[in-house]
Structure formats: C-alpha cells, structure tokens
Amino acid sequence: MNAPFLHHRLQALETLLSYANAALRAHGAHDLSSTDLTIRFLTDAATTYASLGMGVAENESLALRAEVAGARRGPGANADPAGPGRRREAERGVARWALAESGKRLRAEYERNAEILGRARDEVAVLVHHAVENALVDAASEPASDGGARRIWRVLISEQSTRSAARLLALRVALPDVLLLIDERFTALTTAEHL
Incomplete structure (x- = not known):
C-alpha cells in the first residue's frame, strides 16, 4: 500500500472545511438555502473522500446526504399533520445534525494527517x-x-x-x-x- 500524499490530502481536507464552514454559517444565519448548502457539501465530501481512497468516509457522507434528502421529502403530504413549517424545521435540524457528524470526521482526519x-x-x-x-x-x-x-x-x-x-x-x-x-x-x- 502506498503512503498517502499528505500535502495533497491536507489541502483537500482544508477545502472541505471551508465548505463546511460556509454551510454552518448559513445555518447560523437561518438562511433558507442552508439545507441545499449542506447537501452540496456532503456531495463534495463524498467525492473528495472517494478521490483520496477513503471509502468509509465516502460512505458516511453519502449516508448523511441520504438522511438530509429523506428529511427534505418528509413522511408525505398526507402524513404530516404538523404542516410544512414544522417539516422545514425538521429538515433544517437533520441538516445541522448531518453537518455536525460530518464535521467530526473531517476534523479528526485533518488533525490525524497534520x-x-x-x-x-x-x-x-x-x-x-x-x-x-x-x-x-x-x-x-x-x-x-x-x-x-x-x-x-x-x-x-x-x-x-x-x-x-x-x-x-x-x-x-x-x-x-x-x-x-x-x-x-x-x-x-x-x-x-x-x-
């Protein structure tokens, strides 16, 4: 097995950190596009992890993206008695959770490689x-x-x-x-x- 090219890996992880920070700032500002930014970040994270040969991290990012997408779809229009306002808040909550979970892995990987x-x-x-x-x-x-x-x-x-x-x-x-x-x-x- 070849040792990873750490300078490249750290640069890729720094780029992901900047994307994660942008999504977190959007969530903090209650920006309506924050969920879209989270999905975009998780997609970019999965792609980056795949390019770095980090299959487990890629899978985790794809699973988190699926969770956010599932929350966006909701349980169905007829099955949601709380209405669209509550559904959007639940969607934002799942997106925040997904960002926090992904951020834990990202920070740990960055610190380990550094x-x-x-x-x-x-x-x-x-x-x-x-x-x-x-x-x-x-x-x-x-x-x-x-x-x-x-x-x-x-x-x-x-x-x-x-x-x-x-x-x-x-x-x-x-x-x-x-x-x-x-x-x-x-x-x-x-x-x-x-x-």
Whole structure:
C-alpha cells in the first residue's frame, strides 16, 4: 500500500472545511438555502473522500446526504399533520445534525494527517541537520528545487548514518511529501543564513 500524499490530502481536507464552514454559517444565519448548502457539501465530501481512497468516509457522507434528502421529502403530504413549517424545521435540524457528524470526521482526519506530517517534518529536520553537520550535503550550494531535494534524499537514503531513519520515514510518508519537506527545510536553512 502506498503512503498517502499528505500535502495533497491536507489541502483537500482544508477545502472541505471551508465548505463546511460556509454551510454552518448559513445555518447560523437561518438562511433558507442552508439545507441545499449542506447537501452540496456532503456531495463534495463524498467525492473528495472517494478521490483520496477513503471509502468509509465516502460512505458516511453519502449516508448523511441520504438522511438530509429523506428529511427534505418528509413522511408525505398526507402524513404530516404538523404542516410544512414544522417539516422545514425538521429538515433544517437533520441538516445541522448531518453537518455536525460530518464535521467530526473531517476534523479528526485533518488533525490525524497534520500530526503525521508534523512528525515527518521533525524527522526530516533531524536528517537534514545531520547531513549538513557531517558535510554530506552543502546547505549553501543545494538548490531549493525538486532536483535538489531528490539529490539530498538519495544521499540520506544511501548514507549509512542516515539510511535507517530515512527508510523508516519512507515507510510512513510518500516520497512527494518527503521531497517537499526537504525543500522546505533547506529553504529555512538558507533563509536563516542570510539573516
């Protein structure tokens, strides 16, 4: 199984968070389109989760969307003695509940992925520091580019003193994440040297 590309996953989850926030603001403002926004958000969430290979989260979003759609249809015109006003309030209540449930998963996924990326960032910092301190790479001459990051990664993965830690990192985090983190770390090093 390939490790997920965490930078991409976090970006997709941040986009979903912004959609969820828009729907929550609409509910808070008693906007009549809030249920439509909730359905749109749950549809987008299911699509995003599917594209990220998160089948369980996709299924949960589709189930929540079905709950909201069911509340919108109501029990039927003849079976609703409370009238359309009560039905709309019930629909809005189910939509709020669906947003809250979906938001729990979304926040948990975001926090989990951000934590994994944060740990990887720390590990890359230690590896890069070791490589610079031991003259395995030259911080001043390495370009801040994908090619430079790839060269540094090859040094880290092949050098005996860093090989074990680099391989463990590669098991947890996808190569594109590692390369971005190496580039980020070298950019910070060169910026600090110019201050």
